[in-house]
Amino acid sequence: MISLSSYLLISFFLFLCGILVIIARKNIIAILLGIELLLNSAALNFVAYSRYTAQNLDGHIFALFIIVIAAAEAAVGLAIVIRFFQIKESIHIDDASQLQS
Amino acid sequence: MFVKFLFLISTLLTLAGAIGVVAVKNIMHACVFLLASLIGVAGLYVTLGADFVSAVQLVVYVGGVVILMIFAVMLTGGDKADFFNKFGFEKVSAMGNKKTYLVGSAVLIVFTLSVGKIIFNIIDLKSSKDPQSYVSTVEQLGHLLLTDHVLAFEASSVVLLGALIGAAIIARPNRGVK
Numbered sequence: 505m506i507s508l509s510s511y512l513l514i515s516f517f518l519f520l521c522g523i524l525v526i527i528a529r530k531n532i533i534a535i536l537l538g539i540e541l542l543l544n545s546a547a548l549n550f551v552a553y554s555r556y557t558a559q560n561l562d563g564h565i566f567a568l569f570i571i572v573i574a575a576a577e578a579a580v581g582l583a584i585v586i587r588f589f590q591i592k593e594s595i596h597i598d599d600a601s602q603l604q605s
Numbered sequence: 606m607f608v609k610f611l612f613l614i615s616t617l618l619t620l621a622g623a624i625g626v627v628a629v630k631n632i633m634h635a636c637v638f639l640l641a642s643l644i645g646v647a648g649l650y651v652t653l654g655a656d657f658v659s660a661v662q663l664v665v666y667v668g669g670v671v672i673l674m675i676f677a678v679m680l681t682g683g684d685k686a687d688f689f690n691k692f693g694f695e696k697v698s699a700m701g702n703k704k705t706y707l708v709g710s711a712v713l714i715v716f717t718l719s720v721g722k723i724i725f726n727i728i729d730l731k732s733s734k735d736p737q738s739y740v741s742t743v744e745q746l747g748h749l750l751l752t753d754h755v756l757a758f759e760a761s762s763v764v765l766l767g768a769l770i771g772a773a774i775i776a777r778p779n780r781g782v783k
Contacts, residue, residue, distance in 0.1 A: 506612050506652065509728040514616055514649065516724065518642070520713055521623035527709035528627075528701040533677055537626055537639050540670065544646050547658075555653045561745050565754050567650075567658045568746075571665050572761045576768035578670045582677040583772035589681040590778055596699050 511552035518545035532585050532595045536578065543574045608652050615648030630700050632678050640671045654739045657746050 518541050525538030547567040554563020585595060592599050622642025626635050643666045650659035697705065750758050 506609065507730055509730055510612075510616075511649065511653070512724070513728070514619060516720075517620060518623050518646075520717065521627050523716065524627050524706075524709045524713055527712055528705040529699075530697050530701055530705065531632055531699040533674060533681070534632055534635060534700065537635055537674065540639060540666075541623060541626065541642065544643065544666075548646055548649060551650055551653050551655045551658060555655070561742055561749055564655050564658050564742060564746055565749055565757075567655070568661060568750075569757060569761060571658075571661055572765065575665050575670055576765055578673055579772040580768050580775070582673055583776040585677055586680055586776050595681050596697075598697065 508552055508556040511548060515545040515548045515552070518542075518548070530597050532588070532597055532600070533582075535597065536581050536585075539581075540574060540578070543570055546570060611648055612652045615645045615652065618642070618645030619649065620645075632700065633675070636671060636674050636678060639674070640667060643667050643671065654742070656741060657743045 522538045522541030522545065525541065526535050529535055529538065547570040550563040550566045550570070552563075554561060554566075588600065589595055619642050622638045622640070622645060625638030626642065629635050629638060643662065647659045647662040647667070650656075650662060
C-alpha cells in the first residue's frame with residue numbers, strides 16, 4: 505500500500521513551492537497563492553498522520569479548521585488588495601511601504 | 606489497485622500544479638495552476654479515506670477561494686505595472702525576476718538541507734503495513750465537532766462572520782467621506 509512517507513514528501517514539495525512563490529513573486533495576489541499552497545501542505549500532513557498513526561479523526565477536524573481559516577484569510581486579504589489598488593493603482597508589494605497614504 | 610491509480614493521478618496533478626504556480630509568468634495562469642493543485646490535494650484526501658474533508662476542499666477551496674482570487678485579479682487589472690523605486694535605478698517585475706528567484710532558491714536549498722537531515726532518514730516508501738479499511742467519516746466527524754471540538758466550532762463561526770463583515774467594510778470605496 506501507499507506509505508506515510510510518500511504523503512510527507514508530497515507535502516514537503518508543496519511547502520517548498522509555497523515558500524518559493526512567497527519569496528520570488530512581487531505581486532500581492534501571487535503571494536496569497538503561495539500562502540494557500542503552504543496551508544494545503546499543512547492540512548495534508550494532518551490528514552496523513554491521522555490515518556497512519558493516530559487512528560482517530562482529530563486530524564480531519566484540524567484540516568477542516570485550516571480550510572475555514574484559509575477561506576477567511578483569503579476574503580480579508582483580497583479585500584485589502586482591492587482597497588490598496590484603489591489607493592495606489594498598483595499591486596506591487598514594494599509599493600506597500602507606508603501605513604498611511 | 607484503484608487507490609494506487611488515484612494516488613498517482615492526484616500526485617501528478619498536485620506537483621504539476623505547484624510547479625506551475627511557481628514558474629508561470631501570468632497571474633491568471635498561476636490561479637488556474639493553483640486550481641489543479643488543489644484538485645490534486647482533494648484526490649489525495651480521497652486516497653487517505655477522508656471523504657468529508659475532500660468534499661469540503663472541493664467546495665470551499667476550488668469553488669470559493671480560487672474564484673475569489675480570479676475576481677481580485679480581474680478587479681486589479683492583472684500584472685501589467687512594473688515597480689520603479691524612488692531613485693529609479695532598480696526595476697522588479699511584478700511576477701519576479703531572475704534575482705528574486707535566485708534568492709528564493711538559495712533559501713530553499715538551506716531549508717531543504719536543514720530539514721532533510723531529519724526527513725530523509727525516516728523515509729521508507731515501501732511500507733507494507735495496511736492501515737484500516739475505508740469507512741465513511743461523516744457521522745464520526747459530526748459527533749466530534751459537536752462534542753469534543755464544539756468550542757472551536759462555534760469560535761470559527763464567529764471568525765467567519767467577522768472576516769466577511771471586515772472584508773465588506775475594507776473593500777468599500779470612499780471610506781469616511783459622507
